[in-house]
Amino acid sequence: MSAVPSESPLSVIRPSRPPRLAAVTPRARHARPIGLYDSWWTLTAGALVLCAAFAASVWVAVHLQADPALHTVALFVHLASLVLGFGAVLVADYYGLLWMMGRCDLQDVLGSANRLHLPIWAGLAGLVLSGTLLHPNISSTMTCVKLAMVLILTLNGLQSGLLGKHMARSAGSTPSPRLLAWGGASALVSQVCWWGAVVIGFINTQS
Numbered sequence: 001m002s003a004v005p006s007e008s009p010l011s012v013i014r015p016s017r018p019p020r021l022a023a024v025t026p027r028a029r030h031a032r033p034i035g036l037y038d039s040w041w042t043l044t045a046g047a048l049v050l051c052a053a054f055a056a057s058v059w060v061a062v063h064l065q066a067d068p069a070l071h072t073v074a075l076f077v078h079l080a081s082l083v084l085g086f087g088a089v090l091v092a093d094y095y096g097l098l099w100m101m102g103r104c105d106l107q108d109v110l111g112s113a114n115r116l117h118l119p120i121w122a123g124l125a126g127l128v129l130s131g132t133l134l135h136p137n138i139s140s141t142m143t144c145v146k147l148a149m150v151l152i153l154t155l156n157g158l159q160s161g162l163l164g165k166h167m168a169r170s171a172g173s174t175p176s177p178r179l180l181a182w183g184g185a186s187a188l189v190s191q192v193c194w195w196g197a198v199v200i201g202f203i204n205t206q207s
Contacts, residue, residue, distance in 0.1 A: 037162045047155055054128065054151050061132040074133035077126055082201075085123015086194045088116045093187050106175070110168055117161075124154055146200040149193040156189045 036046050066074060095112045098104045127150060136143050163182055167175060175183075 037165050040162075043159060043162055047158055050154055050158065051151070054154065057128050057132050058136075058138075058147060061134065061136055062138055064132060065135055066133040070133055071135075074130045077130040078134060081123045081126025081130060082198065083123075084119050085121075085127065086198070088119040088123065089190055089194055092116045092120070093191065096183070096187060106167070106170075110164060113164060120157060124150070124157065128154075140204075142200050142203065146197050146204075149197045149200075152189065153193045153197070156186060156193070160186050160190075 034042060036042055092113050095104065095109045099106055099109045131150075136147070138144065163179070163186055166179055167183070170176070170179065
């Protein structure tokens with residue numbers, strides 16, 4: 001009689017382990033949207049939108065004739081926007097000058113520039129919107145130059161945001177000569193266009 005191996009009356013069956021799911025991080029769950037200053041491509045797209053909006057405002061300014069009371073209000077807003085925007089630019093450039101003289105560090109310059117973005121853009125927006133009610137003389141060469149300067153100011157302010165992003169990466173060290181040249185050129189363009197717009201606006205009021 002052959003022996004039959006005995007089996008346990010109860011066999012233990014271990015359930016298979018379910019597949020491990022990949023951990024879902026908050027970054028993967030909520031992907032960061034594309035930012036304006038992510039690349040030159042996104043910056044170019046933003047510049048095209050601003051150029052289209054500026055062209056639309058010039059078209060409205062040419063075809064819209066405001067009454068004397070509204071024209072006076074628009075002129076006051078225009079001058080107030082000039083003071084707001086140009087004043088903020090002068091303060092930002094003053095901090096840059098202090099950094100070049102060793103009176104403050106780069107982090108202070110970048111922090112003050114970030115806080116001044118709002119009044120600068122508010123001043124530019126006020127200039128453009130109030131200018132639509134001032135019925136500029138497009139046939140005048142000086143008026144066309146002033147409009148071109150305002151557009152250059154807008155685009156220069158847009159690319160300055162990307163410059164600030166690159167500057168922030170090197171806040172702990174001395175910026176490269178390329179960044180310094182970029183910053184100097186941006187400040188020079190800003191000053192030339194702001195002062196040029198002020199001078200042309202003054203001359204136009206005298207004629």
